[in-house]
Amino acid sequence: MALHPKVIDLTLDRMWRLLDALGNPQDNLPPVIHIAGTNGKGSTQAMIRAGLEAGGHAVHAYTSPHLARFHERIRLAGDLISEPALTALLDECEDANAGAPITFFEITTCAAFLAFARTPADYTLLEVGLGGRLDATNVIARPALTIITPVDLDHQSYLGDTLALIAGEKAGILKPGVPAIVARQKEAALDVIEARAARLSVPCQVHGQHWHAAPERDGMIFQDDNGLLDLPKPGLAGPHQIDNAGTAIAALRALGAAPGACAAAIRDAHWPARMQRLRSGPCIDAAPHAEILLDGGHNPAAGQAVAVTLAQMPARPTHMVCGMLNTKDIAGYLAPLAGRAESLFAVSIEGEPNTLPAARTAAVAEAVGLKASTSDTVLDAVRKIAADTPHARILICGSLYLAGRVLRDHG
Known part of the structure; x- marks a missing residue:
């Protein structure tokens, strides 16, 4: 067409x-x-x-x-x-x-x-x-x-x-x-x-x-x-x-x-990728003792909402896996989350032409006060987090496009 x-x-x-x-x-x-x-x-x-x-x-x-x-x-x-x-x-x-x-x-x-x-x-x-x-x-x-x-x-x-x-x-x-x-x-x-x-x-x-x-x-x-x-x-x-x-x-x-x-x-009501807990799939296999959440929010208001949600959840070491588009206010999204996560692993969104390079996401995260590094894939980041903190809370976030790719891999 x-x-x-x-x-x-x-x-x-x-x-x-x-x-x-x-x-x-x-x-x-x-x-x-x-x-x-x-x-x-x-x-x-x-x-x-x-x-x-x-x-x-x-x-x-x-x-x-x-x-x-x-x-x-x-x-x-x-x-x-x-x-x-x-x-x-x-x-x-x-x-x-x-x-x-x-x-x-x-x-x-x-x-x-x-x-x-x-x-x-x-x-x-x-x-x-x-x-x-x-x-x-x-x-x-x-x-x-x-x-x-x-x-x-x-x-x-x-x-x-x-x-x-x-x-x-x-x-x-x-x-x-x-x-x-x-x-x-x-x-x-x-x-x-x-x-x-x-x-x-x-x-x-x-x-x-x-x-x-x-x-x-x-x-x-x-x-x-x-x-x-x-x-x-x-x-x-x-x-x-x-x-x-x-x-x-x-x-x-x-x-x-x-x-x-x-x-x-x-x-x-059911609506996927809104602080959705993953129950099965490759990420769960890689981190069986972790709590893995998926959220597709991608603007400053969404970042604030996710931060408030995390603040009201039972205390647990929280690490982020984040991929975003280059059309978004990355700092505005990440700033509210700086006090809620111990680290962020930045990824590029595979197959998405408007993806923000992982290195750029990591740099912005560092600028707003998040300890950040890059990973090749979401699964790679989850493995790294689970190796250091098996019982972590892992939040995969930053884009509906990233969320969609994760859901395709997780049924």
Whole structure:
């Protein structure tokens, strides 16, 4: 398939052209919940899906990037799309595109819309790829609900170099009169989101104003105008998942979900590479007594969330294995972790053209106060750590691309 030469090129013109050639499937989707934000989109979507499915609903879901297999991006009424079905849809989209410029994300998004339009379901969960205003997913005229998860600095070269500019791009998914759920935000981001919502007469449910979520004993509580819910602890690890769970519950309440579905949403959701503990595979074989965690966070807010999570875990010597892309704020990600790990082994991400060289990651780690060295591979780093500290906590982190490679090797 000959794709548009730019990896990322934010415009909707190519999408509108191809969708029109395909018969505009985006106009025939089950009710859409559209999700934008910098952090927490995937976890929030996973919780909403778990809650809706617990309530007996069939749910489509679109997410990116994938980790181990491309098929993870498209879920049809609960099941991952099959390879033959995906291949047929991509061929159909390529034929309709007739050789015109198109990006990989655009043509795969069109394929997802075709699949969603042709398969019965009750809801469609649609996660933005990048930004919001000009993202390929932002072609739904009237979604049932929009959601903006926490906005922070990331992808500045595409979205702007201030929180306000990035928030403006994320808020581009808001639609006139369509209800919106707004997660916890920094003031600069919230000001922009609320101003756009006011211009479009969007009824907003905003964290801290209209709903609240907080840990409570061994679980959490959620409160809004409809009352108080006592809920279990989120199944996804980390204290930041309380906020993500709150966002998901606010969305489910807006959709009329029952309390039992809300509890299932946060108890049963599964989302890989979010402080996920590895249970089997080469790294476990190499370090059988270690606790090995995998996380795909890659920006300063994610680094802070991981640091807080580590701080609340039982004390254990912690060592990092880190690989990052050269487009990220490496120092911003690593700085919060400097006090939480005894060492860092830097790796390059195999097969990824935008990988940051391991030596550069190690140099930045040293600059922010982490003892650092390099390794050829993740497995090599795990072996080195286990040789010195058999019962270590090993955190493999820094990129979803690195996480995906690890998951492919670990089933």
